Amino acid sequence: MTEKEDIAVNSFYFVGEGFRNVLKNKKSSLISLITMICAMFIFGVAFAIGENATSVVEQVSASQGIQVYMTTDATDEQINQLESDIWNIGTDKIQKVEFVSKQQALETMKTSFEDADWIFDGYEGENNIFPVSYIVSLTDLSYTGEVEKAIGQMDNVDKIRSSNETIDTLIKIAHGVRLAVIVIFVLLIVMAVTIISNTIKLTVHSRRREISIMKYVGATDGFIRGPFVVEGIIIGLIAALLTILMLGLAYDFIISKIAQSDVLQRMNIGLLSFGELSQVIAIVFLVLGIGIGIVGSSISMKKYLEV
Amino acid sequence: MIEFKNVSKIYDTGTEAVHNATFTIEKGEFAFLVGQSGSGKSTLIKLILKEEEASKGNIIINGKDITYLRKKRVPYLRRSMGVVFQDFRLLPDKTVYDNVAFAMHIVRATQKHIRRQVPMVLSLVGLSNKAKMYPNELSGGEQQRVALARALVNNPSMIIADEPTRKFRSRDSLGNYEIIE
Numbered sequence: 001m002t003e004k005e006d007i008a009v010n011s012f013y014f015v016g017e018g019f020r021n022v023l024k025n026k027k028s029s030l031i032s033l034i035t036m037i038c039a040m041f042i043f044g045v046a047f048a049i050g051e052n053a054t055s056v057v058e059q060v061s062a063s064q065g066i067q068v069y070m071t072t073d074a075t076d077e078q079i080n081q082l083e084s085d086i087w088n089i090g091t092d093k094i095q096k097v098e099f100v101s102k103q104q105a106l107e108t109m110k111t112s113f114e115d116a117d118w119i120f121d122g123y124e125g126e127n128n129i130f131p132v133s134y135i136v137s138l139t140d141l142s143y144t145g146e147v148e149k150a151i152g153q154m155d156n157v158d159k160i161r162s163s164n165e166t167i168d169t170l171i172k173i174a175h176g177v178r179l180a181v182i183v184i185f186v187l188l189i190v191m192a193v194t195i196i197s198n199t200i201k202l203t204v205h206s207r208r209r210e211i212s213i214m215k216y217v218g219a220t221d222g223f224i225r226g227p228f229v230v231e232g233i234i235i236g237l238i239a240a241l242l243t244i245l246m247l248g249l250a251y252d253f254i255i256s257k258i259a260q261s262d263v264l265q266r267m268n269i270g271l272l273s274f275g276e277l278s279q280v281i282a283i284v285f286l287v288l289g290i291g292i293g294i295v296g297s298s299i300s301m302k303k304y305l306e307v
Numbered sequence: 308m309i310e311f312k313n314v315s316k317i318y319d320t321g322t323e324a325v326h327n328a329t330f331t332i333e334k335g336e337f338a339f340l341v342g343q344s345g346s347g348k349s350t351l352i353k354l355i356l357k358e359e360e361a362s363k364g365n366i367i368i369n370g371k372d373i374t375y376l377r378k379k380r381v382p383y384l385r386r387s388m389g390v391v392f393q394d395f396r397l398l399p400d401k402t403v404y405d406n407v408a409f410a411m412h413i414v415r416a417t418q419k420h421i422r423r424q425v426p427m428v429l430s431l432v433g434l435s436n437k438a439k440m441y442p443n444e445l446s447g448g449e450q451q452r453v454a455l456a457r458a459l460v461n462n463p464s465m466i467i468a469d470e471p472t473r474k475f476r477s478r479d480s481l482g483n484y485e486i487i488e
Contacts, residue, residue, distance in 0.1 A: 216396060218414070223382075
């Protein structure tokens with residue numbers, strides 16, 4: 001019989017022993033549990049901030065769009081042609097194409113000169129000097145350069161204006177936040193693995209006699225490690241579930257407060273619901289919990305198996 | 308069954324615990340190793356269990372030279388023998404029943420087999436009524452019989468006992484030998 005078969009056959013025994021160990025070593029189980037919950041919670045908060053920042057940037061920049069001005073002599077046919085040409089760049093890149101007539105352009109100008117709109121009085125109807133334009137919204141801002149270039153080569157396009165700088169800054173901020181989240185994530189994993197493996201090391205140390213006895217009676221390393229690994233997994237799972245629950249409650253509470261703020265409402269920007277975040281968080285937490293359980297217990301047992 | 312060929316063991320401290328031991332114990336044989344304390348009896352058992360490595364010579368068990376046995380195979384060597392240690396080596400937080408059952412879990416015995424075999428062995432050593440007690444609730448003699456039950460439970464081809472008579476009145480130890488026989 002190989003060690004692998006040993007482990008497979010004994011998995012029921014391991015699960016039973018693992019649960020028993022968790023309950024028996026309440027103190028160290030609790031320390032591991034709290035450590036993991038703290039680490040996961042901090043990550044959860046960082047992740048939620050990162051995702052919301054990205055989402056806000058996307059919403060803001062989607063509202064920007066690229067403005068494409070047509071030459072003043074463009075005929076109705078040419079105007080329609082341009083719209084279908086823009087759509088032909090690809091629906092994977094173009095999200096929306098909005099037509100702005102001469103009249104609408106004039107109205108917009110008037111609105112922005114609220115108190116002095118009389119200066120546009122002479123430009124009504126025939127005298128309207130504003131060109132027809134399209135506002136093109138993209139599915140993803142990274143297509144900006146490419147789409148601008150394509151539109152620039154089309155007929156009857158006078159000039160293109162995009163709020164490039166604003167968008168670039170926003171993208172940079174979003175990237176920065178994302179990077180910070182990744183750094184926090186890595187630091188937390190290192191921290192959690194270190195603390196958990198130390199906690200397990202204490203448990204293992206206090207049970208070294210038991211371990212050596214197991215070895216003398218003929219237990220393989222895998223057989224001895226089994227219950228400890230299961231113990232780690234159980235703690236990891238409980239930590240993951242508790243953290244998701246706590247994070248969900250805290251998130252919904254805080255978001256409901258922030259969402260009432262004037263700035264966000266005026267800009268018509270929505271924040272993500274916990275439901276939208278929970279899938280990724282759940283997967284990360286479960287993998288993290290189980291992974292740290294396995295890695296932590298394997299690292300810390302090594303020394304005591306040399307009998 | 309157990310064969311020592313010119314085996315010596317010198318510890319790192321320089322103490323020579325075993326010097327040039329050569330002997331053979333055949334199947335079914337009852338062998339006693341007698342000597343003063345510190346004369347190397349326990350070291351000999353450690354060598355058989357591969358708890359210690361021989362400094363010189365060869366040890367052959369069940370026809371296999373264990374001198375160069377790979378580390379991974381050591382647990383399987385230990386399973387082929389039932390060992391009663393001088394200090395019993397019982398698991399303190401497991402009941403008498405679980406201490407014996409544990410040896411069967413290791414060799415992946417089925418639950419059904421364990422439930423049948425453990426009570427049988429416990430009754431053989433006269434501890435049926437103490438199955439639910441913990442080692443520290445037992446006398447030295449009873450603890451030793453738990454260790455003996457654990458050694459016997461998998462029907463090993465050999466039983467090795469370190470100082471099996473030390474803790475008891477002679478009446479008890481006679482009992483232990485009868486059980487082993």
